[in-house]
Amino acid sequence: MLWNTLILALRAIHRNLMRSLLTMLGVVIGVAAVITMVTLGNGATLSVTRQIASMGSNLIIVIPGQGFGPGAGAAPNFKSADAEAIRNQIGTIDLVAPATAKAVTAVYQASNWNTRVTGTTNDYFQAGNWELAAGRTFSETEERAGKTVCVLGESVRNKLFGQGNPVGAEIRIKQFACEVIGLLKAKGQSAMGQDQDDAIVMPLRTVQRRLTGSQDVNQITATARAGASIESTKVALTALMRERRNISDTEEDNFRVMDTRQIAETLTGTTRILTMLLGMVAAVSLLVGGIGIMNIMLVSVTERTREIGIRLAIGALEGEVLLQFLIEAVVLSSLGGLVGIVVAAAGSVVIAGIMGIPYVFEPTINLLSFVFSSAIGVIFGYFPARRAARLDPIEALRHE
Amino acid sequence: MKSPEPTPLIRLRGITKTFGEGSAAFQALKGVDLDVAKGEFVAIMGPSGSGKSTAMNIIGCLDSPSSGTYEYHGTHVEKLSRRQRALLRRNFLGFVFQGFNLLARTSALENVELPLIYRGASTSERHSAGRAALEQVGLAGWEDHTPAELSGGQQQRVALARAIITQPSVLLADEPTGNLDSRTSREVMDLIAALNRDHGITVLMVTHEPDMADYARRIVRFVDGQVESDHRRQENG
Ligand SMILES: Nc1ncnc2c1ncn2[C@@H]1O[C@H](COP(=O)(O)OP(=O)(O)O)[C@@H](O)[C@H]1O
Numbered sequence A: 001m002l003w004n005t006l007i008l009a010l011r012a013i014h015r016n017l018m019r020s021l022l023t024m025l026g027v028v029i030g031v032a033a034v035i036t037m038v039t040l041g042n043g044a045t046l047s048v049t050r051q052i053a054s055m056g057s058n059l060i061i062v063i064p065g066q067g068f069g070p071g072a073g074a075a076p077n078f079k080s081a082d083a084e085a086i087r088n089q090i091g092t093i094d095l096v097a098p099a100t101a102k103a104v105t106a107v108y109q110a111s112n113w114n115t116r117v118t119g120t121t122n123d124y125f126q127a128g129n130w131e132l133a134a135g136r137t138f139s140e141t142e143e144r145a146g147k148t149v150c151v152l153g154e155s156v157r158n159k160l161f162g163q164g165n166p167v168g169a170e171i172r173i174k175q176f177a178c179e180v181i182g183l184l185k186a187k188g189q190s191a192m193g194q195d196q197d198d199a200i201v202m203p204l205r206t207v208q209r210r211l212t213g214s215q216d217v218n219q220i221t222a223t224a225r226a227g228a229s230i231e232s233t234k235v236a237l238t239a240l241m242r243e244r245r246n247i248s249d250t251e252e253d254n255f256r257v258m259d260t261r262q263i264a265e266t267l268t269g270t271t272r273i274l275t276m277l278l279g280m281v282a283a284v285s286l287l288v289g290g291i292g293i294m295n296i297m298l299v300s301v302t303e304r305t306r307e308i309g310i311r312l313a314i315g316a317l318e319g320e321v322l323l324q325f326l327i328e329a330v331v332l333s334s335l336g337g338l339v340g341i342v343v344a345a346a347g348s349v350v351i352a353g354i355m356g357i358p359y360v361f362e363p364t365i366n367l368l369s370f371v372f373s374s375a376i377g378v379i380f381g382y383f384p385a386r387r388a389a390r391l392d393p394i395e396a397l398r399h400e
Numbered sequence B: 001m002k003s004p005e006p007t008p009l010i011r012l013r014g015i016t017k018t019f020g021e022g023s024a025a026f027q028a029l030k031g032v033d034l035d036v037a038k039g040e041f042v043a044i045m046g047p048s049g050s051g052k053s054t055a056m057n058i059i060g061c062l063d064s065p066s067s068g069t070y071e072y073h074g075t076h077v078e079k080l081s082r083r084q085r086a087l088l089r090r091n092f093l094g095f096v097f098q099g100f101n102l103l104a105r106t107s108a109l110e111n112v113e114l115p116l117i118y119r120g121a122s123t124s125e126r127h128s129a130g131r132a133a134l135e136q137v138g139l140a141g142w143e144d145h146t147p148a149e150l151s152g153g154q155q156q157r158v159a160l161a162r163a164i165i166t167q168p169s170v171l172l173a174d175e176p177t178g179n180l181d182s183r184t185s186r187e188v189m190d191l192i193a194a195l196n197r198d199h200g201i202t203v204l205m206v207t208h209e210p211d212m213a214d215y216a217r218r219i220v221r222f223v224d225g226q227v228e229s230d231h232r233r234q235e236n237g
């Protein structure tokens, strides 16, 4: 009986191809929309999480002013000596990398490129999880004497040297020539969408002397020793900076001390809103898909009722008719669900590529939206049929 | 009026059927008594609205009576469950309707095979029986045509093939020629008469047309929900 009923169901699907396709389409839209939205939301979150993980969990960033980012208020910059004080006076501090930055044009032979030079110490590479693709970092003499040497980010290498090896070459920045001693491994975009590889790194002293012309430092990046409390390190750091910047007890801080967790919170807050919006769009799609299925089923209910009447008249049992319609609904809905999953996977990969976020296949959401949309298909396919199959055959035949 | 045979295949006693309730209630059958013996060919005639179809549907277990008793081969049908009545339809009854009632967009062969699917026949059995039935109604070669591609007479012959593929004991035909012209009506009637004559299938047929009733050996007239007359005719050519 099951086999024969399966044949009947498949025949009915084939016979009413248009109706079948429209029903499937409803499920496809529902499933594909939900999976795509959630997958993209997850991808965005993951991309932010990865950014944060790449910063390391024990990172502490000290910037002047109270805002997050450059140009926040007119608070005075730090001095190189501030970084030294942090290194020497706070026991739980491991690395300290004072940094100052300047926009410049870098020239190599016929190529030139507008980028940023960061002046800092070797600690900067370690604290920022930078790795070398070629060459080396600064020697002690180079840092102390402020030699004109530099380490290039991948994007700068690409603009000036193409795929060629830059180590040993000389580039020109402003009026001076600078020897390339190293090349950094590519990191890609930051969580804020900036190209982290579009950078040139030089010894702090070189940049201060030749580019900024002051002892100022825009930012101090530090790390806490493994096992040390981030909180108490921050407290000690804040106290030290207040003292060095002569801030009286009644005044507010004119600098900010942030750790990785705070930065993470700022960033994930943004993606959470994004994910919520996507979720709402997905829910609407699901609803639209469901209404589509319902419409098709209700439109065809007259024809199907008569068909059920015919089947009952020529000897079908109520159970057999119901089983057939149930199989029909299940086959259509799950086929639609599978197509939806495939469409969602393809769509997510493409869109994730465009948005520059990773594609993550998540089984739970695939399964969940599949089950949900299929259930809508089965419910709206099966229940009208059940009502018809419970009629007296003659009533079903007369239905109009 | 000759007395009916001792053990009729179909025996109706005091069958009534009321549609609707309360003030809107309408009694379509007002106590019908009818015996039909195995192998008979009965034509049911009467004015429109006299309850012919209602009676046929009750005999065919497509509808249930409001009161009265209906014995099929000694079994009290009015006491059977829905499922048992469905099994009775499946195993003993064949239907031909005025409106053909074929499945749309479905080939002639698949339409004819349908009752066998519900009987659990194998695919090869179904195909050969389906082809044989179509051949029997003169539609060999039309297996793959859908109802939309067939004339009215051909559609009714497909319906007839579907009705007889299970070799039913009783063929119930409600105005089978009502939608057909006189020439195709004759073709269909010849087939029905042959089924009765050659295969011993009991035939109950509703018709308005005296020409079609001439094929039957007994004519029952309905008027106003009751049997008004019941004639057995002498055998004629
Ligand atoms: N489902 C129904 N609901 C209400 N009235 C019905 C129904 N079926 C038939 N009738 C009424 O019962 C009477 C007999 O109908 P029917 O048996 O179809 O007559 P006919 O002899 O023309 O076949 C008619 O008056 C018809 O209007």
Ligand SMILES: [Mg+2]
Pocket: B052, B053, B054
């Ligand atoms: Mg009628």
